[in-house]
Amino acid sequence: MSEPRRLEVLRAIVEDYVHSREPVGSKALVERHRLGVSSATIRNDMALLEEEGLITAPHTSSGRIPTDKGYRLFVDRIAEVKPLSAPEKRAIRALLESADDLDDVLDRTVRLLAQLTNQVAVVQYPHLGAASVRHIEFVLLAPGRVLVVLISTNGAVQQRVASVPAGTQEDELADLRHRFLGKVSGVRLPSVPQELAACTAELPPARQALGKSLAHSLEQLSGANREDRIVMAGTANLARSTLDFPLTIGPVLEALEEQVVMLRLLSEMEQDALGVSVRIGRENPYGGLAEASVIATGYGPDALAKVGILGPTRMDYPTTMAAVRAVARYLSRILDES
Structure with missing residues (x-):
């Protein structure tokens, strides 16, 4: 059996099984694919693939289905990830570009990816520790109440209401915003408290109380850790795949609910030459995902946070990999740009 034909037979089995969810026989392969050999030759090829652990027979007299090892060889031999269609690209761009803030962007991302792949989509919040301050704003809401807004370079917009002296005026807020922004603009979020402390120490006595209150709120916002969160969509798609489990x-479902499991898995996944990472079946360290596959890739300036999908091992890997990479x-x- 030649290596190229072995891979062609395996590819045909994977594609037919993904499409039909039915075990694939030699006769069907000859009829559906231009393999250039007889059914008898294909049966011999399938026997060798079975000996290598790449396909298996779920029943005594049935056709064959891919194993985790077979899916892995198939994925590893994908020469290139096919691009999405022009309408799909336009839909992605239109949906994501109209989002209001980071929360909205990530929510739209997982809903879109779930629709494109018919799988469960997950996205990890970007690591705020790697982000810097882009802008701050102080908005007087009422006597003694100021809205403090911190916008970071990764698109996150965080805000909280601070209690300030009752007589605070808008010109005082504008002055402090100018002073603070001059100190923290472009500063990494973990370093913001030190810069604010230095700035408040230099304030005139009349501004000390107000400055400390606003600085405290900014410190709280800069230290808000959201990188241990993920957003999901498309869990209902699993209900339509119960036969694959x-x-x-x-x-x-338990693994999805245990966010720490998914976060640990996503953080451990390293991208391949095609820019994606694929964990198939028992390659997943968590036993509950032994019948599932996870496809993910990094996004953002540092590509540390991940976006991806989880679904059954019987999935359209080329199309799903393309969707994950394009959305990322x-x-x-x-x-x-935000």
């Missing part, structure tokens, strides 16, 4: 779908690129572009 012979035992039970319960462990998969648009997401990175929008965060860079």
Whole structure:
């Protein structure tokens, strides 16, 4: 059996099984694919693939289905990730570019990716520690109440209401915003408290109380850690894939609910030459995902946070990989421009 034909037979089995969810026989392969050999030759090829652990027979007299090892070889031999269609690209761009803030962007991202792939989509919040201050704003809401806004370079907009002296005027807020922004603009978020402390120490006595109150709120916002959060969409898609989980779908749902499991898995996944990472079945360290695959890629300036999908091992890998990579690129572009 030649290596190229072996890969062609495996590819055909994977594609047919993904499409039909039915075990694939030699006769069907000959009829549906231009393999250039007889059914008898294909049967011999399939026997060798089975000996190598790349395909298996779920029933005694059935056709064959891919194993985790077979899916892995198929994924590793994908020469290139096919691009999305022009309408799909336009839909991604239109939906994400109209978002209001980071929360809205990430929510739209997972809903869009779930629709494109018919899988569960997940996105990890960007690591704020790697972000810097882009802008701050103080808005007088009422006597003694000021809205403090911190915008970071990764697109996050955070805000909280601060209690300030009752006689605070808008010109005082404008003065302090100018002073603070001069100190912290472009500063990484973990270093903001030190810069604010230095700035408040230099304030005139009449501004000390107001300055300390506003600085405290900015410190709280700069230290808000959101990188241990993920956003999900499309969990209902799993309900339509129950046949792909012979035992039970319960462990998969539990893994999704246990965000720490998904966060740990996403953080460990390293991108391949095609710019994506694929974990198939038992390659996932968490036992509950033994019948699932996870496809993810990094996004943002540092590409530390991940966006991806989770679904059954029987999935359209080329199309799903393309969707994940395309959405991640648009997401990175929008965060860079925001």
